[in-house]
Amino acid sequence: MGRFVRTAWHIARKDLTVEVRSREIIATTMFFAVSCVLVFAFALVREGRVVVDAAAGILWIAIAFAGTLALGRTFERERFGDTLRALMLAPADRPAIYVGKLAAILAVLIAVELLLVPLVALLFQASLFAHPLPLVLLLLLGTIGFAAVGTLFAAMLVRARSRDVLLPVLLYPITVPVIIAGVRGTAALLAEPADLAMGQFWIALLAFFDVVFIVLSLWTFEPLMTE
Amino acid sequence: MTVIFDRLVFSDVTRHFERRRALSRVSFACSAGEIVGLLGHNGAGKSTLLAIAATLLRPSAGEVRYGERTADEGGAAIRAQLGLLGHEAQLYPELTAAENLAFFARLQHLTDVTRRVREALDRAGLSDRAGDLVSGFSRGMRQRLALERTLLHAPRLLLLDEPFTGLDQASTSALVARLAAIAREGGIVLLATHDLLLAERVVTRAVILANGRLAGDVSDPAGLRAQYARVHAEPA
Numbered sequence: 001m002g003r004f005v006r007t008a009w010h011i012a013r014k015d016l017t018v019e020v021r022s023r024e025i026i027a028t029t030m031f032f033a034v035s036c037v038l039v040f041a042f043a044l045v046r047e048g049r050v051v052v053d054a055a056a057g058i059l060w061i062a063i064a065f066a067g068t069l070a071l072g073r074t075f076e077r078e079r080f081g082d083t084l085r086a087l088m089l090a091p092a093d094r095p096a097i098y099v100g101k102l103a104a105i106l107a108v109l110i111a112v113e114l115l116l117v118p119l120v121a122l123l124f125q126a127s128l129f130a131h132p133l134p135l136v137l138l139l140l141l142g143t144i145g146f147a148a149v150g151t152l153f154a155a156m157l158v159r160a161r162s163r164d165v166l167l168p169v170l171l172y173p174i175t176v177p178v179i180i181a182g183v184r185g186t187a188a189l190l191a192e193p194a195d196l197a198m199g200q201f202w203i204a205l206l207a208f209f210d211v212v213f214i215v216l217s218l219w220t221f222e223p224l225m226t227e
Numbered sequence: 228m229t230v231i232f233d234r235l236v237f238s239d240v241t242r243h244f245e246r247r248r249a250l251s252r253v254s255f256a257c258s259a260g261e262i263v264g265l266l267g268h269n270g271a272g273k274s275t276l277l278a279i280a281a282t283l284l285r286p287s288a289g290e291v292r293y294g295e296r297t298a299d300e301g302g303a304a305i306r307a308q309l310g311l312l313g314h315e316a317q318l319y320p321e322l323t324a325a326e327n328l329a330f331f332a333r334l335q336h337l338t339d340v341t342r343r344v345r346e347a348l349d350r351a352g353l354s355d356r357a358g359d360l361v362s363g364f365s366r367g368m369r370q371r372l373a374l375e376r377t378l379l380h381a382p383r384l385l386l387l388d389e390p391f392t393g394l395d396q397a398s399t400s401a402l403v404a405r406l407a408a409i410a411r412e413g414g415i416v417l418l419a420t421h422d423l424l425l426a427e428r429v430v431t432r433a434v435i436l437a438n439g440r441l442a443g444d445v446s447d448p449a450g451l452r453a454q455y456a457r458v459h460a461e462p463a
Contacts (some may be wrong), residue, residue, distance in 0.1 A: 003303075003336060010333045018321040082315035086376070088283055090334040091307030226285055 004099075007092035011100025015074065016107055025073050029112050033066035034119060041123040048125070055126035056186035060179050062116055063109065063139075064146060068168050070108050071150040074101060075158045084158060094222040102151045109143050131189050134199045138189070141206035142182035146175050148213040156224045178213075181206045230304040232294025233259040235280065235384055235415055239289035242275055242439075249275040250439045252289065257417060257432075259383075262410045264430035264448075265419040266455060271436040273419035274314070277386045280417060281311045293384070307335065310382030312390050316373035320362035324353050324372055327361055328379060335380040347375035352398075366393035374402065378409075385409060387418045391425055403429050423452045 019025055040058045044051050078084040087097050117139070121128040128135060153170050157163040172179075185202030188195040235257045242250040250272045257263045265273045278284040279291060282298040282305065290297055293305050311317075318327045328344040337343055348354045351371040361369060370393045377385065385406075391399050406416055406429055420426050426433060427448050435443035435458050442458045445451055 006336065007334060010330060014319070014322070014330050017326070018319060021321045077319075081318060081320065082313055083317050083319060085281070085283055085311065085313060086317040086331065087334070089281065089306050089309055089311055091303040091336065092334075093303060226283065 003092045004096045007090055007096035008099035008103060011087065011097060012103035012107070015101065015104030018077065019104070019108060025070050025108055026111060028073070029066045029070045029108065030115055032069055033062045033112050033116050036062045036065055037116065037119055037123060045124065050124050050126075053183075053187040053190070055120050055124035055128070056183045056190055058124065059116060059120045059128075059186060060142070060182045062120075063113065063143065063182075064172070064175070064179055066112055066116075067105075067109055067143070067146055067150060068171060070105060070112075071147070071154040071171075072164060072167050074105055074108075075154045079158050084155075088225060094225060095218045097225075098151060098155065098217060098221040101155065102147055105147045105151055106143060109147060110140075113139055113143065126190050128186075128190070131194055131196065131199070134189055134196065134203060135186070137203050138182060138185045138199070138206065141203060141210055142178055142185075145178035145206055145209045145213055148210065148217055149174050149178075152217040152221060152224070155221070178206065178209050181209065230293065230296060230301050230308060232296070232305075232308065232383060233413075233415075234292070234294060235417070236292040237276070237280075237289070238292070240276070240279060240286045240291060241288040242272075242279060242284065243287045248439055250279075250286075250436075253436070253439075253441045254289075255434050255441060255444060257415050259413045259415055260410050261432055262406055262416040262418060262430045264426040264433035264451070265417060265436065266421075266423070266426060266433055266451075267436035267442075268459070270438075272439040273436055274388055275439075276436070277311070277313075277388050277417065277419055280384070281309055281386050282306060283311075307380065308383035309386065310377040310380070310384070311386045311388075312373055312377045313388045314392075316361075316369040318361045318369060318373055318376065320360065323358050323360055324348060324351075324364070325357040327372065328376055331376050332379050337380055343379060347379060351375045367395055367398060370394055371398055374405075378405075383414060385414055385416045387416065389420055390418065391420065391422060399425070423455055427451050 037058055044054045088094060117128055120126060150171050153167055157166050160166055181202045185199050188198035238254050240250055240253045265276060267273050279286055293301055296305060298305055325344050328347050329340050332340045332343055348357050353368060353372060390402060394402060410416055430448050433445040433448060433451050435455055437458060443454055445454045
């Protein structure tokens with residue numbers, strides 16, 4: 001267990017060091033997410049009035065689209081220098097590589113959300129900070145669920161020629177339950193008055209999805225990566 | 228668990244990629260102290276065989292044994308004894324030379340990482356470039372650093388795919404001497420190359436692959452080029 005955790009930690013730290021140096025994923029992902037929110041704000045906000053539940057939907061669409069971009073790029077780096085093979089030779093259980101990559105992706109997506117949430121709150125006049133703890137739980141659990149499946153698929157597709165096309169095609173249908181739970185949970189928190197019980201229901205459902213997705217990913221990572 | 232093995236045995240190893248057959252019933256063994264050349268034209272199956280030996284590919288049929296164990300039985304304990312240097316340097320261009328070596332040393336769970344990294348950089352002749360990003364290195368410098376990355380944990384089985392690519396004369400001679408030292412210390416070296424002249428200098432034995440099949444096993448490197456020409460002159 002110690003080796004597993006240490007291996008995952010070294011991989012996550014390496015990914016974040018590379019990202020801090022290049023700022024490639026964070027910059028493109030943030031730019032894309034902000035552009036997405038701005039376009040929707042122009043389309044859906046008329047004379048200061050916002051379509052009901054639009055803020056919740058836009059927030060999660062931006063997270064999903066930006067997350068897909070980040071997921072593809074993180075494994076593209078490993079493919080470029082063939083470093084994935086060197087990682088696969090590490091003398092630890094191979095799912096540790098998955099956990100390390102997942103942790104780094106989560107850190108990047110959380111950084112993107114730190115910018116996205118205030119932006120959506122501002123542009124869509126959404127009271128996203130009225131119930132901060134449930135919102136943080138929704139975002140965290142939803143992002144984990146999305147990234148858990150995405151990291152597995154991005155790793156699996158790293159050698160596929162049409163990986164850029166295949167990643168969203170495979171990822172979105174599987175993660176639809178996570179996105180729906182995220183949207184409905186956020187909408188419940190934004191309702192007037194806020195429906196906290198419904199919010200808690202969606203949080204619990206997201207926690208369930210996360211457990212299922214992570215267990216399945218840990219179980220299938222090694223056979224999928226050993227061709 | 229530590230797995231120490233003195234033999235690497237390929238038994239009827241076959242590998243298909245969908246309908247294409249990359250390897251067909253390849254059987255041979257390598258022992259501690261041997262530097263075995265893996266020779267053959269492009270597409271002969273050399274890289275596939277190395278990837279299988281490195282546990283990165285599974286054979287479609289047959290098996291590879293590391294001493295008494297297969298890759299599935301040995302798992303991480305066998306991987307701890309493997310070193311692979313592929314076509315690419317397998318280094319992160321955004322990290323410095325020292326950071327790359329330290330990262331891979333930590334992945335191998337080695338102790339005294341700072342000392343090991345310093346010594347590896349010395350051996351690669353890159354001590355003065357330790358803090359430079361790998362993205363600024365020449366092909367030869369990357370190859371020297373990649374070799375040290377591969378050897379950080381003193382692997383029992385060293386798998387090399389065209390390791391002389393990009394090396395100048397001095398670095399090539401240093402690598403030849405290094406491989407001989409590894410073999411003397413009981414390591415097994417499996418080396419894929421197109422360079423028959425260099426192979427004659429380095430290997431103690433050679434295995435020739437043609438169209439995914441074992442076409443020759445040459446125990447005397449002096450006759451390597453003649454044997455290689457004979458194998459490829461014969462109709463498949």
